[in-house]
Amino acid sequence: MIWQPAILSLQVTVLASLLIFSLGLSLGVFLARKHFPGQIFVSTVLNLPLVLPPSVVGYFLLIILGRGSPIKEWLGIDLLFTWQAGAIASTVVALPLMVESTRAAIADVNPELEAAARTLGSTEWEVLRRITIPTAYRGILAGLGLSVARALGEFGATLMVAGNIPGRTQTLPLAIYDAVQMQRYTLANIMVILMTTIAFALLWWVRRIEAQHSHSQQQPSQQQPSQQQPSQGQTSPRNRPRATHPCHETDRRYSKTSAPLRPRRQL
């Protein structure tokens, strides 16, 4: 009884995560880089799912995916009441977290680093791939972690577009609702513990990334280079030492939430 919703939740979350990662990264990079009229409008619309009631988001999705929509009528794809529709609902609801976090992290990358890469012969695409994204990876990972946790717990919008069909679209949050309705508390307890554990683990991971992040910028303890033993194979970004040299502009990173939306450039 618990395996079906668990596997469905996994399916939905994996698909949603892929969508969140690709869409969120592109949108985040785009919003951090390009300055265009109506930028604040676009960014507001993208953030709406954070504050709208899930039923309203679900209603919009019904209009977009349902009868009379281009996807249904022109492409002939009927997504309503499939687990894929659930994944789309999860994506839309969780996407703002990823976009916002990525945008702030990218905007926070020291522009001198990118200028340096350009003078060394890099194209814009290479700068993005080899300098900007690797430098901003903490903010991007934190955003992904948060949004995956949010996608996993999605309930309302999923119910509207995917329904609550056991074995087909019933994910863990929906199964918990059913179990409580039917007063099957043992089953509900198990699923609640499972959900809480996974969500806790994801958030803990995100906080740890952020803690390392602020640690690396706020504690520039002047360690002598000789005290650190650089060993071979430390290329994994998570293993390498985080000692920073103080007052070094290339290490200038602020909390990812402190980078405001850039206003349109003058001139």
Added chain:
Amino acid sequence: MKLIVDIQKHLPHYDLDVSFSLAGETLGILGASGSGKSITLRCIAGIESPTRGTIVLNDRVLYDFRQGINIPSRDRKMGFLFQNYALFPHLTVAQNIAYGLKKFPKAMVKHQVMRHLDQVKLSGLGDRYPQQLSGGQQQRVALARALAPEPDLLLLDEPFSALDTHLRNELENHLIKTLAGYQGLTLFVSHNLEEAYRVCQKLLVLDQGQVAAVGDKQAIFDRPSTLAVAQLTGCKNYSRIHPIDRYTLRALDWACTLQTADPLSPHHTHIGIRAHQITFLESLDQSPIQPNTLSAWVAWTSETPHRMTIYLKLGEPSIDTNDYHLQVEVFKEKWDRLKKRPMPWLACLSRDRLMLLKP
């Protein structure tokens, strides 16, 4: 190797208008902070775009407003050393240096990186991350990274400003030696005149976005043509003037009459003399009596490890420490002999040392 720059850029507080050409030497761009030095360098590197003008390097047009040419940074073949080095924090030292060498085969890149690490005396530190290096080491990595792709032009943006004094000397000597073996052209931006003087053969002085002087460094120090250049090259004493005849003038701020070696022209509005070029006479009966010898009283003195700065009042004793006309710099040994003498002293402003200045 030839670089021709003639650019204008509209900036919020003033308009930048710089033009110069350079062949073979190292050019130092000297100016106060905010005078447009760094922006000039960034325009040449293609990091920022000028509003108008041309930039030509060895017959390659890099920027031309009228022809609509603006070659992107990546194709300009320039090495840029940033003020804070801009080392890539997620790449090792070796990877940083190899960054600009991606068009070469792998084995060659490895060899080149080793050679450049060796050249900046950092062999063995290739596996470290920039954060694990000291400021001076980071600067040398940045220099190696800028030089590795063998650029036609090397741009140095205040490369010593983030370093302690004792490191500066060492790295300055290292830079001078490195530049001696480098084939391309170098532009060196600095607000420190002594540093610029040591590193470069030619100087360009920027003031409020305009070229105040350009040419051989000794000529600029000896014969600054304008007041701004005199001030930027460290001249401490200057006064407004009122001409009396072709070689005589009244120094209004110093309340004295002076003779000059160069003929006065109506363009000259100020006169100046450097603090270490003022001398003192033992007594008036020294023969032959020199012109421009004035009686002077000490207003106050300030001490540095090896020198003494003496603030002098001409003509009469000074009222307080702010009441002075001239600053004189002497070595401590000289000061030890001077201070025993009774007032007034005889200060000599040699005719050859006086600099006539335009506004």
